[in-house]
Amino acid sequence: MLSDSLWIFGTSRSGKTTRLVNQFSAWLQIDSQLPDLFYNKNINNSQTQPIDPNVNLHQKELGILLLSANDDNRRELADRVTTLTSGKYPIRVKTALGFFQDEVILFWPLLIDSLSIKAQFPVRLRPETEQELATKLWSCQLDSEVLRRVGMNENRLVRRILDLWQLAAYSGVPCEDIPQILHSGLEDNAINLEPEFLGSLLLNWRNWCLERGLLSYGLITELYHHKLLTNSSYQEHLKQRYQVIIADDVDDYPAIAANLFEFLLDAGAVGAFSYNSHGKVRWGLGADPQYLARLSGRCQVENLTSPPGNSLGSALTEQMVELVTQPMTMLSLPSCVQPIQTTSRAQLLRQTAEMIIDGVKSGEIAADEVAIIAPGLDAIARYTIVEILTKQNIEVASLNEQRPLISSSVVRALLTLMALVYPGLGRLVDRDAVAEMLVVLSQYQTQDGEEKEFHHSKIDPVRAGLIADACFVPHPHTPNLLPVKTFERWDRIGYIATQAYEEILQWIGEQREEYHQRLLLTPIFLLYKAIQRFVCNDRNPSYQELAVLRELLETAQHYWEIDTRLKQTDSLLLSLHTPETLSITIIEFIQLLRRGTITANPYPIRPIGSSRKAVTLATIFQYRASRKHHRWHFWLDIGSPLWAKGGAATLFGANLFLRDRLGQPWTAADEQLAEEERLQRIVADLLARVSDKLYLCHSDLAVNGQEQIGPLLPLVHSCEVV
Numbered sequence: 119m120l121s122d123s124l125w126i127f128g129t130s131r132s133g134k135t136t137r138l139v140n141q142f143s144a145w146l147q148i149d150s151q152l153p154d155l156f157y158n159k160n161i162n163n164s165q166t167q168p169i170d171p172n173v174n175l176h177q178k179e180l181g182i183l184l185l186s187a188n189d190d191n192r193r194e195l196a197d198r199v200t201t202l203t204s205g206k207y208p209i210r211v212k213t214a215l216g217f218f219q220d221e222v223i224l225f226w227p228l229l230i231d232s233l234s235i236k237a238q239f240p241v242r243l244r245p246e247t248e249q250e251l252a253t254k255l256w257s258c259q260l261d262s263e264v265l266r267r268v269g270m271n272e273n274r275l276v277r278r279i280l281d282l283w284q285l286a287a288y289s290g291v292p293c294e295d296i297p298q299i300l301h302s303g304l305e306d307n308a309i310n311l312e313p314e315f316l317g318s319l320l321l322n323w324r325n326w327c328l329e330r331g332l333l334s335y336g337l338i339t340e341l342y343h344h345k346l347l348t349n350s351s352y353q354e355h356l357k358q359r360y361q362v363i364i365a366d367d368v369d370d371y372p373a374i375a376a377n378l379f380e381f382l383l384d385a386g387a388v389g390a391f392s393y394n395s396h397g398k399v400r401w402g403l404g405a406d407p408q409y410l411a412r413l414s415g416r417c418q419v420e421n422l423t424s425p426p427g428n429s430l431g432s433a434l435t436e437q438m439v440e441l442v443t444q445p446m447t448m449l450s451l452p453s454c455v456q457p458i459q460t461t462s463r464a465q466l467l468r469q470t471a472e473m474i475i476d477g478v479k480s481g482e483i484a485a486d487e488v489a490i491i492a493p494g495l496d497a498i499a500r501y502t503i504v505e506i507l508t509k510q511n512i513e514v515a516s517l518n519e520q521r522p523l524i525s526s527s528v529v530r531a532l533l534t535l536m537a538l539v540y541p542g543l544g545r546l547v548d549r550d551a552v553a554e555m556l557v558v559l560s561q562y563q564t565q566d567g568e569e570k571e572f573h574h575s576k577i578d579p580v581r582a583g584l585i586a587d588a589c590f591v592p593h594p595h596t597p598n599l600l601p602v603k604t605f606e607r608w609d610r611i612g613y614i615a616t617q618a619y620e621e622i623l624q625w626i627g628e629q630r631e632e633y634h635q636r637l638l639l640t641p642i643f644l645l646y647k648a649i650q651r652f653v654c655n656d657r658n659p660s661y662q663e664l665a666v667l668r669e670l671l672e673t674a675q676h677y678w679e680i681d682t683r684l685k686q687t688d689s690l691l692l693s694l695h696t697p698e699t700l701s702i703t704i705i706e707f708i709q710l711l712r713r714g715t716i717t718a719n720p721y722p723i724r725p726i727g728s729s730r731k732a733v734t735l736a737t738i739f740q741y742r743a744s745r746k747h748h749r750w751h752f753w754l755d756i757g758s759p760l761w762a763k764g765g766a767a768t769l770f771g772a773n774l775f776l777r778d779r780l781g782q783p784w785t786a787a788d789e790q791l792a793e794e795e796r797l798q799r800i801v802a803d804l805l806a807r808v809s810d811k812l813y814l815c816h817s818d819l820a821v822n823g824q825e826q827i828g829p830l831l832p833l834v835h836s837c838e839v840v
Contacts, residue, residue, distance in 0.1 A: 123383060124390040125414040128422035130431070130806035131747060134392035135366050137422065139198055141390045142182075142364055146203065182362040183382075184211040187370035187400070188743055192216075195366060214375045215335065218342040222333065225352055229345055238331040241683050244676055246715040248334045250706075251680075252276050252323055259319065267310045273713075278309075280336065281769045283320050287339035288372035288404035289775040293320050302781040303774040330687045332680070343374045347381065356382065363389035369407035370400040373777045376410050383416060391417065396802040399742045402768030409777040430454060431806035438805065438833060439798050445832040457837040458815045463755075466817040467499055470752055471506035473813065474733060477750065478512055483810075485512050489734040489748040491741050491804065493760035496821060500735065507733060517736035517744060522714040523673065526666045528653060531558035533708050535648055536641055537597070539629045542701030544597040546708055552599070553579065553586040559648075560618040563657030576618035581611050585619055599623055625651060641704055642674050661730075668720035677707050739767040742803055751808040756834060757816045757826030761800065762793040797829055 124141055128134040184199060186192035196211035203209065212220065222229065223240055230237050243251070253260075253276045260272055268275055286296050297313035304313070327337055346352045363382055365371070368391050383389060391413060398407045434455070441449055458473065460466040470490065477483040490503065504514045523529050534555040537543035560576040577585070588605035591598040601623065602608045602616050611619070629647070632638040649667055653659060659667070681703050734741070734748065738761070773784045773792075805812075816834045820826050 122388045123417040125417035125419045126390070126392040126422060127414070127419065128392060128394060129396050130394060130745075130803045132422040132806075134394065134422060135195065135198075137420070138364055138366055138390050138392055139195075139202060142199065142362075143202055145362065145388070146207070181358070181360040182207055182209045182364070183217070183360045184209055185214055185217060185363070185365040185371075185375075186211065187213070187367040189213055189216075190744055191366065199364075214371050215339065219333070219335075219338050221346060221352075222338050222341050225346055225349075225355075228349055228352060229341060232345055232349065233328060235328050236331070236687075238687075240331045240333045241679060242338075243327070243332050243334045243680065244673075245335070246673075246710065247677060247680050248280060249273065249276055249715075250710055251332075252280060255323060255326055256319055259315075264311070269310070278770050279316055279319060280323075280334070282316065282771055283324075283336040284339065285404055285769060285772055285775045287336045287343065288374060289406060289777055289780070290343055290374045290377065291775060291780070292344055293317070293324055293336075293340060296320060299774055299781045300771070303783050304771070305783070309770075330683060332683065339372070339374065343377065347374075347378065353381070353385075357385045361387050363387055363391075365389065365391045367392060367394055367397060368410045368413075369393050369395070369397045370405045371410055372404050373406035373409040376406075376413055379413055380416075383413075389417070394803075396799050396806070397742075398799060399739065400767075401796075402764045402772045404769070404772070404775075406776055430808050430812060431802065434812075435802045435805050438801050441832045441836055442797060442801060442829055443794065449836055451833065451836045454810065455812045455814065455833075455837055457834050458752075458813055459834065460817045462819055463499075463817040463821055464502070466754075466815055467502045468506065470754065470813070470815050471503055474507065474750075474752070475510050475512065479510075483750055484731065485733050486731045487749040488752070489736065489741065489746070489750070489808075490752045490754055491736055491738060492754035493738050493758050493763070494755075495735065495737055498821065499754070503735060513730060513732035514735050515730055515732035517734055517740045517746075518719070520716050522711070522716055523666065523670055524711045524714060526663075527554060527558050528663060529666060529670050529711070531555040532645055532648055532670065533711065535559070535626070536644060536704065537708065538599065538626055539633060539638075539644060540641070540701060540704055541596055541697065542594075543705060543708070544592060544594040546705065547592070547597045549583075549586040549590050549592075552590045553582040556582040556585060556619065556622065559622055559652040560615075561653075561657060577615045581615045585611065585615075599626065622652075640678055641707075642671065642678060645671060645674055665720055672720050673711075674707065677710070678703075738800060738804075741807075742800070745807075747807040747809070749808070749810040750813070751804065751811070752813045752815055753804070753830075754815045755817070755820070755826065756814045757818075757828045757831045758820065759826075759828040762797045762829050764796065793829075801830075 126134050126137050128137075184195060186195045192211055192213055196209075199209055199211065210217075219242065223242075226240055227237075229235075253272060256276065260275060265272060265275065270278075282296060282300075283293060286293065286299070291299060294317070297317035300309075300313035300316065309316075324337060324340075327334060333341075360382060363379060365375075365379065368375070379389060379391070393407070393411060393414070398405065401407060434451070437449055437451070441451075458466065458469050460469060474483075474485075474488055474490075477488070478485050492499070500516065500519075504516075507514050524533075530551065531554060534547055534551045537546045538552075556577045557575045557579055562574060562576060575582075584605065585602065588608075589600040589602060591600060599622075602611060602619050605611070608616070629638060629644060638644060649671075653663075653667065685699070734746065736744070773779070773788070774781060814830075814834050814837060816826065816831070818825060
């Protein structure tokens with residue numbers, strides 16, 4: 119019997135998502151006439167499910183599950199499908215991990231019974247909190263001798279161990295089997311730790327989380343695959359809830375997603391899946407495209423091989439791949455591919471920015487039609503490009519920029535303010551931090567004309583330094599700020615700065631009084647009040663600044679939620695917070711942020727309304743994952759060897775957990791082949807996402823002064839022939 123499910127093979131921007139949405143629309147039209155299509159069909163034809171012909175579609179409520187590769191794509195897919203259906207159908211649009219998480223929380227009572235654990239509502243752990251708690255739990259076992267043997271710091275080792283569990287959970291390997299996989303697949307000197315030791319750490323961590331109802335991503339994934347998906351009661355619920363599966367870009371899904379799809383297809387659901395052979399963006403981060411591809415044998419297969427006519431991919435992919443794989447080939451690239459060559463990288467960054475400025479100023483290109491893509495963006499390159507372009511009134515949008523919260527001056531000021539209100543935090547405050555706080559919290563906004571807005575500070579850095587030197591009193595328990603008249607020459611401060619300082623001083627005094635009267639419930643309320651009073655009172659923060667503030671509040675709220683749960687489950691602490699324990703918690707929170715921990719992006723992470731007219735600045739991974747496209751591309755550092763490397767987008771041991779080679783050693787030949795395939799995918803994928811011009815930006819010397827002779831360098835030489 120021919121399956122009604124559809125499998126779409128397609129290259130980048132070949133119309134795969136559009137084809138999925140159109141197929142979905144066609145199914146809805148058929149379903150309105152034949153309501154039994156999604157309820158009565160079983161692909162294996164092993165059983166029939168008689169239905170009442172008098173029951174109509176609206177009574178049955180067709181269950182539809184839509185999955186996307188990442189959260190940005192999920193929102194776009196949800197918008198398209200909701201517009202198509204006018205919101206008439208109960209459609210869930212999730213990422214694979216988001217779906218697993220929701221199901222584990224929804225069916226937590228089932229897991230309580232099967233695991234025989236304490237009945238309490240689960241709390242999800244963010245990665246930064248997970249790492250901190252795991253570090254504390256393992257601190258006795260990961261001593262200085264262990265760290266010396268592995269040759270890395272504690273934070274990095276903890277993250278690596280936790281990632282191994284996540285990779286194993288994605289591939290369907292239980293936590294108990296991780297040592298066996300590491301034994302068979304790793305060389306003895308790969309990590310310098312016994313696999314059994316790593317396995318015992320992870321089992322201890324898993325049991326510790328289950329006892330307290332804490333859900334890390336690794337635990338969520340493992341519980342869903344091994345406990346829920348095999349539970350007969352859950353299976354019945356799943357059959358009743360979903361009769362249609364739409365999954366976009368399944369080449370970026372973990373292996374256990376294929377097990378979920380197979381179960382639903384066996385239960386009679388129909389599905390539509392898209393697969394990009396030039397994609398596989400998350401290969402090395404838990405995705406298993408080869409394992410997912412086997413589902414194509416159960417579906418009608420369509421091939422969409424032609425990129426859109428307005429991209430360079432159809433004309434240049436084969437030619438450029440040949441130049442990369444066979445450097446001695448004598449080919450010349452067309453005029454739409456142009457080189458930007460300099461000796462130093464500083465010259466390269468400036469010339470690249472000037473080329474964009476000329477294009478925008480002449481009207482040849484709009485700012486939002488330009489993308490700068492690099493294998494890695496260091497802080498110097500990012501700052502240089504942003505500084506040059508913004509001085510010419512050209513905005514720059516860094517795509518999913520992962521910067522620590524502590525890099526924001528507003529966040530630093532709020533943390534300093536917190537340390538001045540709560541007792542016991544004096545060692546976290548110094549004069550420089552106080553001076554910065556005074557400048558940031560006294561900012562106000564002026565408007566020049568209808569469009570331009572300027573931010574000024576009532577207390578400038580010089581006056582803030584004078585005040586901090588004269589009025590700040592360090593103390594390990596109760597640091598204090600004295601009135602401005604304590605300064606002998608306080609008249610030098612000026613009326614405006616004096617008034618602003620007195621307002622800050624008065625506000626701090628009021629919060630201290632509320633704390634002593636037990637009116638200040640948690641530090642989260644203090645942050646809310648400080649943001650309302652000092653950040654949003656006299657000015658309108660930019661979207662970027664608001665995103666940072668949301669991120670801080672969400673991180674703080676999550677941190678205190680976890681802290682409250684731990685204190686509830688700790689039999690040694692009968693009350694949730696004493697002044698001493700509250701101070702310790704705040705100190706740990708501030709230190710967590712000061713260590714440069716990168717927290718999760720706030721929700722929602724995109725502005726409402728039309729997109730910014732800004733140049734896109736992104737790494738290769740960020741750009742490919744976003745599925746964006748532009749008229750002009752600037753491939754930065756084209757001579758860098760990092761173009762062929764996975765870098766931060768490849769986790770340690772990821773190749774050991776691929777289902778087709780589970781536990782097999784990863785040889786040098788395997789690595790070379792993987793780099794060649796990755797490079798070809800990157801070139802083909804990016805070429806499909808540029809329509810007019812491609813600039814290959816190359817400097818002879820890298821930032822460290824070394825010569826750049828990466829695998830894409832032949833492309834630059836081929837441009838010179840033109």
